[in-house]
Amino acid sequence: MANLKDIKTRIGSVKKTKQITSAMKLVAGAKLKRATDRAAAAQPYQEQLSEVLKRVAATAGSDANEPLLESHDSVNTILIVVVTSDRGLCGAFNNTLLRRMVYFIETKRKEGATVELAVFGRKGVGYLEHRGFDCADNTVNWTNIQKMDLVRPISDKMVGGFVDHKYDEVFIASNDFVSVLVQEPNFAKILPLQVDTGNDAVDTAPTAGGEYRYEPNPGEILGALLPLYIRTLVLQKFLESEAGEHAARMAAMDNATRNASDLIDSLTLDYNRARQAAITTELIEIVSGAAAL
Numbered sequence: 001m002a003n004l005k006d007i008k009t010r011i012g013s014v015k016k017t018k019q020i021t022s023a024m025k026l027v028a029g030a031k032l033k034r035a036t037d038r039a040a041a042a043q044p045y046q047e048q049l050s051e052v053l054k055r056v057a058a059t060a061g062s063d064a065n066e067p068l069l070e071s072h073d074s075v076n077t078i079l080i081v082v083v084t085s086d087r088g089l090c091g092a093f094n095n096t097l098l099r100r101m102v103y104f105i106e107t108k109r110k111e112g113a114t115v116e117l118a119v120f121g122r123k124g125v126g127y128l129e130h131r132g133f134d135c136a137d138n139t140v141n142w143t144n145i146q147k148m149d150l151v152r153p154i155s156d157k158m159v160g161g162f163v164d165h166k167y168d169e170v171f172i173a174s175n176d177f178v179s180v181l182v183q184e185p186n187f188a189k190i191l192p193l194q195v196d197t198g199n200d201a202v203d204t205a206p207t208a209g210g211e212y213r214y215e216p217n218p219g220e221i222l223g224a225l226l227p228l229y230i231r232t233l234v235l236q237k238f239l240e241s242e243a244g245e246h247a248a249r250m251a252a253m254d255n256a257t258r259n260a261s262d263l264i265d266s267l268t269l270d271y272n273r274a275r276q277a278a279i280t281t282e283l284i285e286i287v288s289g290a291a292a293l
Helices: 004-063 093-110 123-132 147-163 218-292
Strands: 077-083 114-121 168-176 183-191
Touching: 004 218, 077 093, 077 123, 077 147, 077 218, 093 114, 093 123, 093 168, 093 183, 093 218, 114 123, 114 147, 147 168, 147 183, 147 218, 168 218, 183 218
Parallel strands: 077 114, 077 168
Antiparallel strands: 168 183
16 A cells, blocks of 8 residues: 555645646636637528528529539549647547548548548647648648638638649538537538529528519529638538537546546545554554553
């Protein structure tokens, strides 16, 4: 059994660790509230834009000759935008996504496709470079950058590369924010863009005001809306990933704080047992000495 000094020193160390994890939990909770508010505020805009896009695409019909909606004849090159965190201590938030993404890449390579990566987040860069992937196109500390300053360049790269046939498919690998306890890894295909042009889209037109009139024409309006819609999709992925990171860190620090409390209780019990054993040993020695006299 360890001596009393060692146990007391370890109890002190665990108490300090508990203070740190408890403080990190509170900080993550405060940041989570702001991040979820931003993600929730952007969601209605994206949904409304999606409805407008469906309506315009349904009206344009065969006139909608947009390259962003057309699949390429073969899939030779794929762009994957990877969104991870810059900091750790957030449980399996990054590793679960990255493990699944590596499997996804290997599957696409077996199908004969070349995969190009654009990585956001220090954790993703380190994980992928350690496994031999080319992460020259990377952005670290992205949470400190204004979101639209992030979204515009990567969205333009997606659209320009797809239109120029540099990329045949474009994906975003990120964690979707489902709840405070659930962050779901997701591989969303951004391009070619899928837009519902069926009867449901046409039915969304208002009945009181009659049909919409489009100027100059639905085809040109659709061409202006598609890049904007892609930006909203990418923006939502960044916002949800940031919220998910804070949620995962808050949950991880809460578990760490609970584990520290349990360990302190266990060590305190060991300390009391050791102290009691030491006192008993001293009493036995005193009684034995007195009996010898």
